[in-house]
Amino acid sequence: MAKQSIKDIDVKGKRVLIRVDFNVPRNKATGEITNDTRIQAALPTLNYLLEQDAKVIIMTHLGRPKAGEFEDEFRLDAVAKRLEELLGRPVKKANEAVGPEVEAMVAALQPGEVLMLENVRFYAGETKNNEEFSAQLAKLGDVYVNDAFGTAHRAHCSTEGVGHLLPAVAGFLMEKEIEALGGALNHAEHPFVAIIGGAKVADKIGIIQHLLEKVDTLIIGGGMANTFLQAQGYALGKSLVEEEKIELAKEVMAKATAGGKKLLLPVDVIVADGIDLPETAASVGIDAIAADKMALDIGPETIKLYQAAVADAKTVIWNGPMGVFEVDAFAEGTNQVAQAVAASDANSVVGGGDSVAAIEKAGLSEKISHISTGGGASLEFLEGKVLPGIAVLLEK
Ligand code: ADP
Ligand code: MG
Numbered sequence: 001m002a003k004q005s006i007k008d009i010d011v012k013g014k015r016v017l018i019r020v021d022f023n024v025p026r027n028k029a030t031g032e033i034t035n036d037t038r039i040q041a042a043l044p045t046l047n048y049l050l051e052q053d054a055k056v057i058i059m060t061h062l063g064r065p066k067a068g069e070f071e072d073e074f075r076l077d078a079v080a081k082r083l084e085e086l087l088g089r090p091v092k093k094a095n096e097a098v099g100p101e102v103e104a105m106v107a108a109l110q111p112g113e114v115l116m117l118e119n120v121r122f123y124a125g126e127t128k129n130n131e132e133f134s135a136q137l138a139k140l141g142d143v144y145v146n147d148a149f150g151t152a153h154r155a156h157c158s159t160e161g162v163g164h165l166l167p168a169v170a171g172f173l174m175e176k177e178i179e180a181l182g183g184a185l186n187h188a189e190h191p192f193v194a195i196i197g198g199a200k201v202a203d204k205i206g207i208i209q210h211l212l213e214k215v216d217t218l219i220i221g222g223g224m225a226n227t228f229l230q231a232q233g234y235a236l237g238k239s240l241v242e243e244e245k246i247e248l249a250k251e252v253m254a255k256a257t258a259g260g261k262k263l264l265l266p267v268d269v270i271v272a273d274g275i276d277l278p279e280t281a282a283s284v285g286i287d288a289i290a291a292d293k294m295a296l297d298i299g300p301e302t303i304k305l306y307q308a309a310v311a312d313a314k315t316v317i318w319n320g321p322m323g324v325f326e327v328d329a330f331a332e333g334t335n336q337v338a339q340a341v342a343a344s345d346a347n348s349v350v351g352g353g354d355s356v357a358a359i360e361k362a363g364l365s366e367k368i369s370h371i372s373t374g375g376g377a378s379l380e381f382l383e384g385k386v387l388p389g390i391a392v393l394l395e396k
Pocket of ligand 1: 197199200203223224240295296319320321322325326351352354355356
């Protein structure tokens with residue numbers, strides 16, 4: 001990795017100000033944490049820092065509080081408590097993120113102790129990357145560690161601003177993400193296959209265009225495949241089609257042909273009268289979609305086609321489900337593609353909120369080389385964008 005990590009600097013006895021992504025899902029009624037994967041993902045970094053006798057000061061956001069208001073519902077006490085359980089040592093919790101009281105708590109912190117700051121999004125300056133708020137945060141540390149890959153695409157005070165004011169390095173989770181995504185993208189073994197799905201071309205055109213230059217085969221599924229099929233002249237009935245993206249789909253197909261790339265589109269689909277009418281589901285060829293039907297998943301012939309492409313791959317990048325996988329009747333395409341990726345020997349990288357959820361639901365996480373913890377961040381990384389939270393880190 002071109003960026004320095006916590007292994008490259010001396011953290012012994014230092015005040016280490018670390019940004020993590022502890023934006024965990026919670027039960028709306030009780031506020032109880034329903035999944036602590038994000039907290040667990042930061043444990044290797046936190047444990048290392050504590051073994052090194054650093055004074056660990058943690059920053060994160062949680063939810064979407066109104067900026068400038070300290071809403072109890074978004075306080076971090078439950079998160080600090082869960083971290084305490086997982087670390088097996090006390091975690092102090094501040095009721096603010098900056099200011100004299102927090103500074104006093106930091107001054108009292110001993111090597112090997114942990115302090116969690118209050119939700120940084122309680123401060124209006126945070127998401128504006130306000131210099132004053134960055135300076136107040138930077139006062140609390142000697143070095144800055146970013147281990148929040150999930151928010152690395154945001155230039156906020158805690159994810160980027162502070163990094164200009166303190167020596168800034170990556171934590172282990174950040175390092176792993178950069179190596180896995182960057183490795184698959186820039187040092188891929190061929191055949192290199194990308195599978196792009198999801199609802200809309202509009203959301204995925206950046207990743208399609210960037211990956212098309214790198215891959216041998218681009219597989220397109222999900223709702224956005226409809227727009228490509230329409231561009232080829234097929235009738236899509238009541239399916240989701242982005243009329244204003246048809247020209248763009250034509251350009252992508254022309255570019256693939258010109259570059260000698262294989263672009264795979266569905267040859268059959270699962271149609272139904274509506275998403276909420278799974279009992280009407282049937283598989284039809286793409287030339288037989290009735291005017292009153294919606295295409296909601298890829299069909300069995302397409303599954304075979306896509307599985308065969310994945311079977312030969314040495315590198316696979318997957319983002320976006322093949323159909324409306326939230327409904328069982330339209331989940332088969334996504335599940336079968338997930339099985340194929342899991343079964344292949346390829347270096348496999350999966351990113352994106354819904355794609356990762358589908359892999360987890362299918363119980364296949366263990367068989368994927370890397371599952372990205374960042375939804376929006378991994379998408380932007382795969383689009384070839386520079387993520388501000390990474391750019392700010394010191395070069396090796
Ligand atoms: P990710 O979060 O993995 O990046 P997206 O958010 O882009 O994925 O897309 C996921 C959404 O796309 C899901 O909610 C799914 O229901 C929807 N979707 C997939 N296929 C279709 C389709 N054929 N018609 C309508 N929606 C679809
Ligand atoms: Mg999504």
